[in-house]
Each structure stands twice: as structure tokens, then as C-alpha cells.
Amino acid sequence: MQLSIRLPIYDPSKAPEDELNATWEMWDIVRSVCDYNPRLTLTLDLTPPLPTTLGVLSKWTAEPVQHIFLPASTFIANTKGYPVLPKGTQSFVRQSMAHRPIIIMSDVRSGTHSKGGESAYSQYIRHLEKSSPVVQAALKAGTVENFAQGYQDYLQAPLQPLMDNLQSITYQTFERDPVKYRNYEEAIYNALVEWPASDRIVICVAGAGRGPLVARSLLAIQRSRRPAFVYAVEKNPNAFVTLQNRQEMEWGSGVQLIYGDMRSIEIPEQADILVSELLGSFGDNELSPECLDGAMRFLKADGISIPCSYTAHLAPLQSSKLFNETRMNKDPSKSAETPYVVMFQNVDILSADGGGLGGRCGPQTQECWEFEHPRKDGVVDDRGLPITNSHNTRSAKLTFHIPHAGVLHGLAGYFEAVLYKGVGLSIHPQHKDRVSKDMLSWFPLFFPFKDPLYLPSNSELQVSIWRLTNERQVWYEWYAESFLPVFSAPLPGGEDHKTPTSSHDPFFASTTTHVAVPSPLIDAVDSSFSPVSGGEEGRKEDEGVREKACAGAVKIGQTLLHNPGGRSSWIGL
Numbered sequence: 157m158q159l160s161i162r163l164p165i166y167d168p169s170k171a172p173e174d175e176l177n178a179t180w181e182m183w184d185i186v187r188s189v190c191d192y193n194p195r196l197t198l199t200l201d202l203t204p205p206l207p208t209t210l211g212v213l214s215k216w217t218a219e220p221v222q223h224i225f226l227p228a229s230t231f232i233a234n235t236k237g238y239p240v241l242p243k244g245t246q247s248f249v250r251q252s253m254a255h256r257p258i259i260i261m262s263d264v265r266s267g268t269h270s271k272g273g274e275s276a277y278s279q280y281i282r283h284l285e286k287s288s289p290v291v292q293a294a295l296k297a298g299t300v301e302n303f304a305q306g307y308q309d310y311l312q313a314p315l316q317p318l319m320d321n322l323q324s325i326t327y328q329t330f331e332r333d334p335v336k337y338r339n340y341e342e343a344i345y346n347a348l349v350e351w352p353a354s355d356r357i358v359i360c361v362a363g364a365g366r367g368p369l370v371a372r373s374l375l376a377i378q379r380s381r382r383p384a385f386v387y388a389v390e391k392n393p394n395a396f397v398t399l400q401n402r403q404e405m406e407w408g409s410g411v412q413l414i415y416g417d418m419r420s421i422e423i424p425e426q427a428d429i430l431v432s433e434l435l436g437s438f439g440d441n442e443l444s445p446e447c448l449d450g451a452m453r454f455l456k457a458d459g460i461s462i463p464c465s466y467t468a469h470l471a472p473l474q475s476s477k478l479f480n481e482t483r484m485n486k487d488p489s490k491s492a493e494t495p496y497v498v499m500f501q502n503v504d505i506l507s508a509d510g511g512g513l514g515g516r517c518g519p520q521t522q523e524c525w526e527f528e529h530p531r532k533d534g535v536v537d538d539r540g541l542p543i544t545n546s547h548n549t550r551s552a553k554l555t556f557h558i559p560h561a562g563v564l565h566g567l568a569g570y571f572e573a574v575l576y577k578g579v580g581l582s583i584h585p586q587h588k589d590r591v592s593k594d595m596l597s598w599f600p601l602f603f604p605f606k607d608p609l610y611l612p613s614n615s616e617l618q619v620s621i622w623r624l625t626n627e628r629q630v631w632y633e634w635y636a637e638s639f640l641p642v643f644s645a646p647l648p649g650g651e652d653h654k655t656p657t658s659s660h661d662p663f664f665a666s667t668t669t670h671v672a673v674p675s676p677l678i679d680a681v682d683s684s685f686s687p688v689s690g691g692e693e694g695r696k697e698d699e700g701v702r703e704k705a706c707a708g709a710v711k712i713g714q715t716l717l718h719n720p721g722g723r724s725s726w727i728g729l
């Protein structure tokens with residue numbers, strides 16, 4: 157049996173613009189009481205006019221919306237009298253088409269509109285489906301949406317290219333990405349043309365796979381007209397056979413192959429340019445830092461590494477689908493402590509740029525840490541290898557502003573890499589189209605949480621994450637805490653009230669403050685979209701008043717520490 161609950165996006169009878177969360181809160185209670193049963197779905201009733209607050213609409217994308225209910229009364233008449241939807245509803249329905257909902261229409265025979273009759277409503281909905289940007293992107297060859305079909309919200313264990321030997325089919329999938337290799341070629345070309353004139357430039361491709369970066373290095377050499385020689389290092393015996401074949405058939409004497417692990421082999425001469433692609437969805441999660449520590453022995457003191465740096469980024473997310481997928485695994489406690497590669501679809505990012513107590517929250521997606529190559533602070537033994545791996549540990553504490561109530565189910569992980577100077581790779585949601593549009597090789601990483609954490613409107617979320625290591629493994633540990641800002645009521649006579657509590661101490665609200673906590677059910681208003689905000693001026697004024705009145709924050713919840721000691725997931729060195 158399947159049960160679908162019909163709910164309006166908000167309740168117009170008691171909901172002014174700032175209580176738009178009420179029906180979502182109701183849904184959250186019902187599904188939590190039912191323990192997120194996957195047979196319980198939502199029918200979203202679009203009878204009331206849609207609110208203009210974007211965050212209120214986007215949160216429904218993270219819910220199991222199976223049906224959309226559209227009565228004839230929601231339609232307006234166009235200039236010719238045919239039924240069409242108001243602009244906001246149009247774009248919401250177009251966006252929702254990504255989830256393939258069943259559209260239920262009612263009262264279409266009632267003659268509400270003078271033209272078109274009953275069939276005009278369904279024809280119009282079909283037109284919205286066809287013109288939906290998500291549906292169009294899925295049909296267009298070369299887009300990520302097209303490439304990822306069938307993989308949306310599917311949990312994949314990340315690759316371990318160091319510990320395991322990748323299969324030929326996996327290399328074949330990598331090689332379908334034109335953007336990644338184009339950017340590598342550009343970076344190598346730029347490095348070559350800027351290289352001081354010398355007799356011979358030595359390039360080393362570390363982790364050559366079946367050879368796409370060797371081929372791109374040769375193209376860059378040809379274009380730059382610089383005399384250069386390529387060494388290709390690979391430890392996977394199956395991929396090495398393909399390299400041998402290609403050398404014989406395509407590359408000839410301009411390339412020398414070296415079989416073995418870059419952390420232990422020697423190469424005949426040091427390189428000027430070290431090219432590698434050992435990156436995972438979170439940058440360092442396929443152990444690029446550890447492998448390149450070994451390969452740095454091959455690089456001359458003034459040599460360059462492509463990539464020269466990469467960063468890991470996080471954003472908090474809500475997704476009942478991913479929460480359930482994690483729990484359905486055969487060992488749910490392990491599975492909830494394992495990062496997965498996921499092409500996100502039924503997901504809502506809960507954070508917004510800035511905001512929070514005294515404006516101390518960072519952007520919607522925040523940087524955790526960076527790795528640079530060659531490393532500036534290297535202490536190495538007499539073979540040129542690091543003595544321990546402790547320099548590759550990292551930690552971050554990030555504070556996010558949560559404007560609209562939601563439930564934290566996990567963290568979205570992304571990476572960015574600088575290949576050389578202005579050329580890079582990025583899956584960061586706000587930068588990827590500028591840096592490497594339509595790059596297919598990496599989907600984001602999903603760090604799950606075992607239990608959902610409710611976050612009220614206008615709350616703050618603090619995420620702590622570590623990259624840790626021992627002699628054999630690298631792993632991540634993560635947890636989150638939630639806080640609610642409290643506000644001091646103005647003292648009689650309009651005097652500014654100073655609280656003894658530091659606004660940077662999130663744990664304590666002042667006991668002496670007249671605390672007036674706004675209802676967590678009252679939603680933040682996106683001033684740029686809401687007619688009630690009074691525009692930019694009004695927003696600045698509101699923020700000023702808020703900052704003055706803000707007394708501190710009370711802690712309202714926290715998750716468990718996930719994956720302590722790498723007990724459930726780790727990457728083998």
C-alpha cells in the first residue's frame with residue numbers, strides 16, 4: 157500500500173507571508189512519526205497562489221513529492237482566454253518535472269476558462285514539461301544531466317584507485333569527459349610556453365591510467381613547439397598493458413613508460429612538470445596528497461605540479477530520499493558513517509550566504525581546507541619521502557546560516573582544483589559553470605547523518621569535520637551542532653542594552669538579558685523576492701536592528717560524532 161498526503165505549500169487561511177513554513181512543519185511531524193516510511197509520499201496542492209520566497213519552495217524538492225494537485229482555479233486566462241499558470245507556478249512546475257511527478261488536475265470540465273476546453277489544461281502541462289530546463293538538459297548530449305541519467309540520488313562507494321586497480325570500463329567512463337582533458341591540455345600548454353627556454357623540458361605523468369593525459373601532454377608539446385619528453389608512471393598492470401600498446405602504436409620514442417607505485421619507484425631523471433589526476437569528489441579523498449608526496453621526489457626544485465592546489469568544500473543538505481537510501485543499506489550503522497558519491501536530485505541545500513549572529517556565518521558553500529603541491533613545509537627522510545603522514549591531516553569548523561526551517565540529513569562535499577594559473581577544475585555549485593562547465597567526471601560527495609537534526613528558521617549550524625590518518629588509512633570524521641540566536645528586548649527608555657555575553661560564545665545566552673526569541677516557526681524572508689521586505693534599504697535597516705538586539709545563541713541540538721577512528725569507512729594507503 158502507498159499513502160500520499162495532500163498538503164498545500166502553505167495554509168492561506170492562517171498564513172501571512174511570514175508563516176509559510178506551517179504546512180512543511182506539519183509534513184515533517186507526520187513523516188517523522190512514521191519513521192520516514194518510503195511508502196508515505198506527498199501530493200503537493202498548488203491551489204493557493206505560490207509564495208515568492210524561494211527557500212520555501214525549494215525545500216519541497218527534498219521531499220518525496222509523488223503528485224502535484226492543480227485545480228482549474230489555479231490557472232489564469234492568457235490574452236486569448238486559454239488557461240495558463242501564473243509565472244511563479246509555471247516555473248515551480250517546470251522545476252518539479254525533474255522528479256517526474258504525476259499531475260492531478262481537477263474541475264477542468266467546469267468551464268472556468270472560455271477557450272480550449274478540457275484538453276487545454278493537459279496540453280499546457282505537456283508544454284511546461286517539454287520546455288522545462290531540467291528536462292531539456294537531460295535530453296541534450298554532453299550535459300551532466302544527460303550523462304547522469306539513472307544515477308540521480310544513487311549512493312556509489314567512492315573509488316579507491318590507490319588500494320584497488322581500476323577496471324577498464326571505469327577508465328573508459330573517465331575518458332568520455334572532454335572538459336577535464338581540455339583543461340589539463342590548456343594548463344600543460346600554458347606551463348610549457350611560460351617555461352624558460354631550455355634544451356629539453358621533462359614532463360612526468362604520475363598515474364597515467366590508459367594514457368589520456370599522456371596524449372594531451374603530447375598535444376600541448378606539439379602546440380607549444382617546445383622540445384619536451386614525457387615519462388608516464390602507472391601501478392595498475394591492466395592499464396599498463398594499454399599504455400604499452402599506445403606507446404607502440406601512437407607515441408613512439410617521445411614517451412617512456414615506468415611501471416610501479418609513484419611512492420617507491422625511481423625515474424631516470426627529475427621532471428620540470430609533474431602532471432597528475434588523482435582527485436576525488438572532495439579533492440583529497442582518493443589520496444592525491446599522499447601519492448604526490450611520493451612523486452615530489454621526481455620534481456626539480458623549481459618544477460611545477462599540475463594541479464598545484466585543490467580545496468574541499470561543504471554545504472548542509474536536506475533529503476529524505478538520501479536519508480532513506482542510507483538506512484536501507486544492509487549495515488545501516490556503517491552506511492550512515494560512509495561518504496558516498498551521489499548525483500544530487502531530490503536534495504535541498506539548507507544554508508544561505510552570510511547572515512546569522514553578527515553576520516558571522518560564511519557563504520552557502522564553505523571551504524574546509526587546501527592541499528598545495530609542491531608542499532612548502534616538507535620534512536623528508538633521505539629517500540625524499542615524508543617521515544609521517546601527519547602533515548596531511550586537516551580540520552575545519554564552519555558556521556552556516558539556515559534561513560528557513562529544515563531537517564539536516566547530510567553534507568554535500570565538493571572540490572575545486574587549480575591546475576595551473578587561471579585554468580582549473582570545479583564541481584563547486586556556484587563556480588563550476590565558470591571554471592569547467594559540463595565536466596562529467598565527478599559527482600559530489602555525500603556525508604550522511606545517522607539521525608535527522610531539525611533546524612528552525614534563522615538558526616545557525618556549526619559543522620566540524622576532520623581528515624585523519626594512521627600508517628595504513630585515511631578517514632573523515634564529522635558532526636554538527638545547531639544554535640538559535642536570542643535577541644535582547646530594548647530596555648525601557650530606548651537605551652541600548654549591552655549583554656555581558658560575548659556574541660562569539662555560542663553556548664551561553666545571558667541570564668540577565670530580556671530575551672525575546674522570535675518564534676522558530678517564523679520564517680526568514682528573502683527580501684529580494686518578497687514584496688513585504690521594502691527592498692535593499694529595508695533589508696539593511698532590519699539587519700542593523702537585528703545585530704544590535706542580538707544577545708547570543710542557545711545551543712539547541714547536535715548529532716553524534718560520525719566515523720570515529722575510521723571505524724566504518726576509510727581509504728587504504
Ligand SMILES: C[S@@+](CC[C@H](N)C(=O)[O-])C[C@H]1O[C@@H](n2cnc3c(N)ncnc32)[C@H](O)[C@@H]1O
Pocket residue numbers: 317318321322327330331362363364365366367368369389390391392395416417418419432433434435447
Ligand atoms: C583517477 S585515475 C586517472 C587516470 C588517468 N590519468 C585519466 O585521467 O584517465 C588515477 C590513476 O592513478 C593510478 N595511481 C593511483 N595511485 C598511484 C600510485 N601511487 N602510483 C602509480 N599510479 C597510481 C591509478 O591506478 C589510476 O590509473
